[in-house]
Amino acid sequence: MHNSPGVLSCEWNVGTGWSINGSPVSGTITTSTNWITLTPNSFPPDNVSVTPILDGVSYPTLTSSVGLAPFRPNNTIVGVSTACSSTSNIYTISNLPNNINVYSWSLENADPDNHNVIATLTNTTGNSTSIIVTGSGTVILKATLINSCGQISPPISKQVYVGDPQKATRIIGPTSIIPDAIVNYQVPPIEGATSYEWRVPYPYSVVNNFTNSRLWLLHYSTSHTNYITAYTGTKGRAGLVQVWGKNICGTGPAKYIYVSQGYDNNSGRDIIIRKVDNFDNNQGTNILVYPNPAKDKIEIIIKNNSLNAPHTIKIFDLNNRLIKVVEGKGNKSIVNVKEIPKGLYIIKIYYGNEIKNQKLLIER
Numbered sequence: 001m002h003n004s005p006g007v008l009s010c011e012w013n014v015g016t017g018w019s020i021n022g023s024p025v026s027g028t029i030t031t032s033t034n035w036i037t038l039t040p041n042s043f044p045p046d047n048v049s050v051t052p053i054l055d056g057v058s059y060p061t062l063t064s065s066v067g068l069a070p071f072r073p074n075n076t077i078v079g080v081s082t083a084c085s086s087t088s089n090i091y092t093i094s095n096l097p098n099n100i101n102v103y104s105w106s107l108e109n110a111d112p113d114n115h116n117v118i119a120t121l122t123n124t125t126g127n128s129t130s131i132i133v134t135g136s137g138t139v140i141l142k143a144t145l146i147n148s149c150g151q152i153s154p155p156i157s158k159q160v161y162v163g164d165p166q167k168a169t170r171i172i173g174p175t176s177i178i179p180d181a182i183v184n185y186q187v188p189p190i191e192g193a194t195s196y197e198w199r200v201p202y203p204y205s206v207v208n209n210f211t212n213s214r215l216w217l218l219h220y221s222t223s224h225t226n227y228i229t230a231y232t233g234t235k236g237r238a239g240l241v242q243v244w245g246k247n248i249c250g251t252g253p254a255k256y257i258y259v260s261q262g263y264d265n266n267s268g269r270d271i272i273i274r275k276v277d278n279f280d281n282n283q284g285t286n287i288l289v290y291p292n293p294a295k296d297k298i299e300i301i302i303k304n305n306s307l308n309a310p311h312t313i314k315i316f317d318l319n320n321r322l323i324k325v326v327e328g329k330g331n332k333s334i335v336n337v338k339e340i341p342k343g344l345y346i347i348k349i350y351y352g353n354e355i356k357n358q359k360l361l362i363e364r
Contacts, residue, residue, distance in 0.1 A: 006055040012036050015046025043149035044068050071151035073100065077143055077158035082192070083119065084249035085133040085163065092128045093143060093156070103146040103153075105129045110138035110159065119162045136163030136192065136252075165192035165245030165252035176260050179236030182210075182344065182359070184318050185243075186227035190252065193245030195224045201239025201259060204230075209293075210359065219344065221363060229318065229344045236261050286356070287349055293361040296338045302351055305331040311351035315360065318344060337362055 012029045018038040019025060029036065038048065049063040079091035093102060105124050109115075118135030131141070139162055142155040173185030190196070204216035206223055210231045216239075217231040242256040288301040302311060313326040313333060323345065326335050337360075345360045 008032065008034065009053045010034055010036075011051045011053065013049045013051075014038060015048070017042040017045025018048075040066075043151075068149055068151060071145075071147055071149070071153050073145055073153050073156075075100075075145065075156060077141060077156055079141075079158065079160070081158075081160060082194070082247050082249060083131045083133050083160055083162045086249070089131040089133070089160075090123075090128055091131070091141060091158070093145070096127055096145075099148040100145050102127055103144045106142045106155075107131070108140050108142070110140050119160075131160065131162065133162045133249075136166065137161070138191065161192045161247070163192070164250040165190050165247055167253040168243055168245065168255035171241060171243060171255055171257045173241065173257070174259070175257055177232045177236055178261065179232055179234050180212075181232045181236070182318055182346075183230055183232060184227060185230070185241055187243055187255065189226055190245035192247055193226075193252065194247045195245075196226055197244045197246055197251065198223055198228045199240070199242045200228075200230050201237045201241070204233075209361070219361075221342075221361070287358055289347060289358050289360060292359075293363040294337055295363060297334055297336050298360065300333045300335060300347070300349065302331045302349065305351045309351060311349060314348045314350070315340070316346045316348065318346070 010031050010033070012031065013027070014025055014029060016026045017040055019041045020029075020036075020038060022039075024041055025038075034052070036050075045066055047063055047065050049061050051061045052059045075096060076094045077091050078094050080087075080089055083089035096102075105121055107119060107121050109118065114137060116135055116137075118133070118137045119139050120132050120134065121129050122132050123130045129141075131139075139160050141158045141160055144155050145153040147153075168187040168190050171185055171187055174183055177183055185198070187196075198218060200216040200218050204218055205213070206218045206220050208220050210217055210219065213231065213233050214235050215233045216237065217233065219229045219231075222228045238258070238260045240256045241259050242254050244254050245252040286303040288303065289298055291298065300313060305311060308329055311328050311330075311333070313328065313335060314322060315324040315335075315337075317323055323340060324335070324337075326333060340362055342362045342364045345362065347358045347360050349356045349358070
């Protein structure tokens with residue numbers, strides 16, 4: 001009926017929950033226009049219907065169904081991911097508009113089978129709350145929001161680790177070793193740990209490069225991760241291999257295994273990784289590997305190989321898995337190691353009737 005000739009009026013049935021110019025209205029409102037401006041004052045307001053009247057003749061009533069759009073805010077919980085008993089652990093909701101408030105805060109253990117109370121909430125006022133740490137483990141902090149329409153949002157969640165790290169579940173590695181060998185030990189990631197502390201049979205040293213030593217040597221590049229590479233020393237002393245998880249709150253309980261001298265015949269995976277020939281690289285041998293440690297590529301020089309004689313270079317990890325093979329001729333080869341992950345490896349060089357082993361450390 002827009003721009004229709006004749007006299008037009010509209011009867012609007014607005015029910016309740018609406019205002020015009022700030023004043024609440026309800027029931028039937030008649031206008032001489034085909035539009036009306038309404039503002040909701042309660043939620044949800046009633047549906048709105050209109051009956052057009054042209055020259056005194058009523059036409060079919062039209063109805064607009066009024067509902068609420070889903071309330072799914074994209075706000076997040078802001079605060080530390082690791083909460084300690086010695087710190088104030090305050091959490092807030094990010095970018096909260098004026099017409100939205102926090103409806104509730106709650107806290108629950110991430111492990112539903114853990115019924116111990118390891119944290120509680122305190123000082124919960126409006127947009128913020130604080131966690132009090134009473135144990136250690138992972139909790140889920142949740143908040144729900146409410147808008148001016150009275151709608152409550154789905155929970156917003158943040159995972160928080162509270163307290164010192166947990167104890168490692170197990171140490172994986174050889175329980176029997178021989179002298180002058182390179183060995184690996186590792187633990188599954190420790191819950192709550194952001195770094196690790198390892199100890200090998202005492203006395204030992206933490207070093208950047210392995211050299212011949214009577215003592216155990218622990219490689220510095222792995223000493224703060226969940227795995228280590230160690231040299232057993234020329235004496236191959238028995239003792240404890242120990243590990244602790246650490247975070248900003250402190251140090252968790254120790255996990256340890258006793259390592260004795262000798263071969264472990266129970267499992268090929270637990271036997272010593274490899275006894276290393278010519279362990280002191282590039283000294284007193286006919287092989288030169290550099291740079292070592294390496295990043296992208298290495299050059300291997302075979303001092304007593306003839307210019308046209310073939311040679312083969314194989315790179316193994318410390319679990320004796322073949323990583324790369326390079327065929328070459330003469331007394332020099334360049335090997336690209338950029339695609340090999342950082343760590344300690346063994347290079348085996350085959351030339352003439354000889355096989356030489358060298359260690360290679362790849363760092364990034």
